[in-house]
Amino acid sequence: MEIRNTKIAYLLPNLFTAGSMFLAILAIVSASNGNFEKAFWFVVVSSIFDALDGRVARLTNTSSLFGKEFDSLADEVAFGVAPAFIFYFAIGKDFGRFGVLIAAIFAIFGAVRLARFNIISSSTEPNVFIGLPIPAAALSLVCAVLLCKQYDIFAQIVLALGAAIAVLMVSNIRYPSFKQIDFKKPYFLRVLIALIALLAFFYLYPLEVLTIITFSYLIAGPARVFWTIYRRKAHNETHKDI
Numbered sequence: 001m002e003i004r005n006t007k008i009a010y011l012l013p014n015l016f017t018a019g020s021m022f023l024a025i026l027a028i029v030s031a032s033n034g035n036f037e038k039a040f041w042f043v044v045v046s047s048i049f050d051a052l053d054g055r056v057a058r059l060t061n062t063s064s065l066f067g068k069e070f071d072s073l074a075d076e077v078a079f080g081v082a083p084a085f086i087f088y089f090a091i092g093k094d095f096g097r098f099g100v101l102i103a104a105i106f107a108i109f110g111a112v113r114l115a116r117f118n119i120i121s122s123s124t125e126p127n128v129f130i131g132l133p134i135p136a137a138a139l140s141l142v143c144a145v146l147l148c149k150q151y152d153i154f155a156q157i158v159l160a161l162g163a164a165i166a167v168l169m170v171s172n173i174r175y176p177s178f179k180q181i182d183f184k185k186p187y188f189l190r191v192l193i194a195l196i197a198l199l200a201f202f203y204l205y206p207l208e209v210l211t212i213i214t215f216s217y218l219i220a221g222p223a224r225v226f227w228t229i230y231r232r233k234a235h236n237e238t239h240k241d242i
Helices: 002-032 036-059 065-090 092-123 134-151 155-169 185-204 206-241
Strands: 128-130 174-176
Touching: 002 036, 002 065, 036 065, 036 134, 065 092, 065 134, 092 128, 092 134, 092 155, 134 155, 134 206, 155 206, 174 206, 185 206
Parallel strands: none
Antiparallel strands: 128 174
16 A cells, blocks of 8 residues: 555656646647637646646655656746747737747747756755746746737737747846745734735736736846846945045
8 A cells, every 4th residue: 555655646746747738738729729818827727737746746755857857848848838839829920930930939948948957956046046937937928928919018019028038038147936935933924814815816807916926026037137236336336435
């Protein structure tokens, strides 16, 4: 019984990974049929599955090299290829080769981002990511696409944004990681209230709330860089005056 339970425990995280990839395929099919809202939700749920597979593996102590490689391949499909196709079917196809190019760059840079993460993750700070994480990039892009469709936003803006997000993935800009957040008892009630309020707004305005969250994270990296440069410049000017 114990051996059987151990085998099931090893299967669980990989099932979440497979589920994430399957939802990505459904997102591509939905987008090809012009159902961009359904495609958007498939990517959102896929990102939840992606978050669960690693946590399940750590909780059950079933992390493996196979699981790591499988997760990377699934991430490329779910957060590199699927958003690229959603972007192309919704917006990119109206811009000819340029639309194809942006979609391709997004998918390729997503693969580069994942490959670099696998190589340097063990040697970087545990509380930061180097470059925009690919799930955040995917959610930002599909949010922008759906906003464009629902609010008649200029497609050129989303086109430029797709290129910018792709570049942020392979940049050296640091983004915060929330993997090691410790919700201590003194802050538990505040966090719970904040989450309930967030879920309430998400229920009313899911696309808008998710867009605010993803774009706040998207901007956090460059904002941190500009703030560091500003503080360094101010510090140098202060010492120059002295």
